[in-house]
Amino acid sequence: MPSTSAVARPDLPPSGIIDPHIHQWDPLTTRRAKSGTARLLRFLPTIPRALRWTVPQADREFVGNPAHVLRPYLPADYRRDAAELPVLAVVHIEAAWPARKPMDTVAETRWLTTLPFGRDSNPDLGAIIAHVDPRWPDVAAVLDGHLEASPLVRGIRLSATHHPDPGVRDFADAPNVLSSRAFLNGFAAVAARDLSMEIWCYDHQLTDTLTLVTEYPETTFVLNHYATPVGAFGPRGRGVGRTAYERTAQLDAWRENVAALAEHPNVVAKHSGLGMPVLGGERRRPLTAASVGELVDRAAPLIRHLHDCFGSDRTMWASNYPIDKPGLTLGATLQIVTQVLGSDAKTTKLLHDVARATYRIAAPNQGA
Numbered sequence: 145m146p147s148t149s150a151v152a153r154p155d156l157p158p159s160g161i162i163d164p165h166i167h168q169w170d171p172l173t174t175r176r177a178k179s180g181t182a183r184l185l186r187f188l189p190t191i192p193r194a195l196r197w198t199v200p201q202a203d204r205e206f207v208g209n210p211a212h213v214l215r216p217y218l219p220a221d222y223r224r225d226a227a228e229l230p231v232l233a234v235v236h237i238e239a240a241w242p243a244r245k246p247m248d249t250v251a252e253t254r255w256l257t258t259l260p261f262g263r264d265s266n267p268d269l270g271a272i273i274a275h276v277d278p279r280w281p282d283v284a285a286v287l288d289g290h291l292e293a294s295p296l297v298r299g300i301r302l303s304a305t306h307h308p309d310p311g312v313r314d315f316a317d318a319p320n321v322l323s324s325r326a327f328l329n330g331f332a333a334v335a336a337r338d339l340s341m342e343i344w345c346y347d348h349q350l351t352d353t354l355t356l357v358t359e360y361p362e363t364t365f366v367l368n369h370y371a372t373p374v375g376a377f378g379p380r381g382r383g384v385g386r387t388a389y390e391r392t393a394q395l396d397a398w399r400e401n402v403a404a405l406a407e408h409p410n411v412v413a414k415h416s417g418l419g420m421p422v423l424g425g426e427r428r429r430p431l432t433a434a435s436v437g438e439l440v441d442r443a444a445p446l447i448r449h450l451h452d453c454f455g456s457d458r459t460m461w462a463s464n465y466p467i468d469k470p471g472l473t474l475g476a477t478l479q480i481v482t483q484v485l486g487s488d489a490k491t492t493k494l495l496h497d498v499a500r501a502t503y504r505i506a507a508p509n510q511g512a
Contacts, residue, residue, distance in 0.1 A: 157492035160232040161478075162270060164499035165368070165416050165462030167239040170216040174255060175242055178213055205380055206313035208421035208470030217466045219259055219266035225465055225474040226267075233270030234261075235462075235503050237342060237368075238301050240315070246280040250289040257294050269296060270505035273342055276300040278330030279321075287337055298503045299340030299364075302327075305372065307346050311381030312374050313422065315344075323352040328359055340364040340502065343411075347373040347394065350401035357408045364410055364502060369417025369464065370446045373398050377442045378424030385424055399449050406453035412502055413454045415461045415481045415494075418443050419468030431472050433479035439472075440483060447484040456490040460498040 171179040172186060190211065199210070207213050222234065241252035253274055261269035274290040274297055276283060290297045303315035304322050321327055322345065334341060343353055343365050350371050357365050373394060375385020385391050405411055417423075418439065419430070431439055451459055463477045472480070482489045499505065 156230065157496050159492055159496045160230040161495045162233045162235070162460075162499040162505060163226075163231050163267070163463050163465075164235040164271075164460055164503060165237050165414055166222055166234045166465050167467065168217055168219070168222075168236055168256065168259060169213075169239050170218060171214060172216055177240065177242055181214060201311045202313040202381070205311070205426075206420075206422050207467075208426060212466040212469045219261050220264065222465060223266050225469070226463075227475060229475060229478070231267045233268040233505055235271045235273065235298075235499065235505075236269060237273045238275035240303070241275055243275075246277065246282055246286045247289055249275045249286065250293050253290045253293040253297060270500075271298040271503035272296045273299045273301050273340075275302070276334070277302045277327075278334060279324070279326045280330065283330050284333040287333055287339070291337065297339070299342060299366075300334055301342035301344060301368075304343070304345040304349060304352070306349070307374060307381065307384075308348075309374075309381035309384050312346075312384060319349070320352050322349070323355050328356060331356070331360060331363075335360050335363045340366060342366045342368050343371075344368040345371055347371045347376075347398045347401070350398070350405060353405055354408075357405065357411055361408070361410055364412065365408075366502065367402075367405065367411060367413040369414065369420065370450060371398070371402070372417060372420065372422060373446070374422050375424045376446070377439075378426075380422055380424045395445060398446075402449060403453050406458075409458075411454075412458040412460065412498065413450055415447060415450065415459060416464040416477070417468065418446070418480060419464070419471030419477060421470055427471060430470060431476050433473060433475035436472075436476050436480040436483065439480055443480055444484045447481055451485055451488060456488075456493045456498075458498065459494065460502070461494050462499075 169176055172183060236256055238252065241249055243249045253272055256272055260266055272294055276286055280286060306314045306316040306319040341363065374380050376391060376394060379385050425442065461478055461481050463474050465474055468477055
């Protein structure tokens with residue numbers, strides 16, 4: 145079987161790659177949601193896949209194989225997963241750092257500054273997207289705390305995912321967070337600091353984003369993971385995506401809502417999240433770059449429509465690692481997008497330029 149690098153390298157830009165969506169964590173040395181379980185299992189050579197059946201359905205169908213959330217995922221782990229792909233810089237997206245009070249989220253940004261990015265052949269840390277909720281009364285102080293902790297902070301994310309099916313994992317505390325007046329008012333503090341915002345919601349929530357991006361036209365918004373259409377590739381939760389008819393109707397509504405969002409020039413989008421188990425169609429082993437054919441037909445409508453709506457100047461590839469790891473190798477997350485787009489894949493823009501401009505990333509130092 146060809147290696148990941150052998151398959152993907154002909155499509156890579158000479159400028160190298162920026163991966164604008166990764167997560168780093170260490171449940172063994174920092175306080176994470178799964179730290180207790182991770183420490184109990186730390187001496188096992190592998191995390192049993194059967195462990196997934198001991199957790200609620202919503203968690204089980206979101207994370208897939210639990211190993212990647214119970215083990216540390218640090219710069220060297222990412223470097224190994226990227227293999228020979230020339231990733232020069234990455235963007236860390238907030239990873240649900242537990243916090244008793246809003247200011248506690250600054251600890252994640254401080255922790256990131258201690259990691260060996262840009263050393264030992266690891267890619268540079270090009271930018272940080274912090275966890276901030278604009279509804280917090282002290283949102284301005286929290287933003288300033290993150291900015292003081294690192295000059296690499298470029299934006300925020302509040303995961304807005306909330307699904308009416310109780311079998312689907314929620315990350316938000318309400319269904320319409322992004323369109324709530326408290327969020328819209330508090331967002332003024334984000335805009336005043338020239339920070340961007342990652343939009344991660346489920347597909348049925350896309351209409352909530354339109355008021356936000358309209359009210360703040362000078363702010364850059366980044367659509368994550370195709371607005372994760374739960375069950376688009378197969379049944380999920382307690383009834384999402386049960387039939388081909390339902391999945392077709394879901395895709396039609398998604399197309400319309402993505403097109404409406406793309407009409408706003410302050411929005412860019414990521415080709416990311418295609419390996420997330422919550423999409424459905426789970427596999428026993430991750431697909432490699434040489435074997436993505438079985439996913440191409442399922443993912444092509446998402447990839448093609450996002451590209452057609454946003455164009456090469458407003459779309460970027462991202463690995464979403466290690467969240468995508470149960471379904472796709474890192475090389476495969478890239479290969480499937482370039483395979484679907486073919487000659488329409490302007491790889492220098494897709495894999496470098498759009499990300500660098502969006503997150504204002506300095507030239508990588510390519511440290512040894």
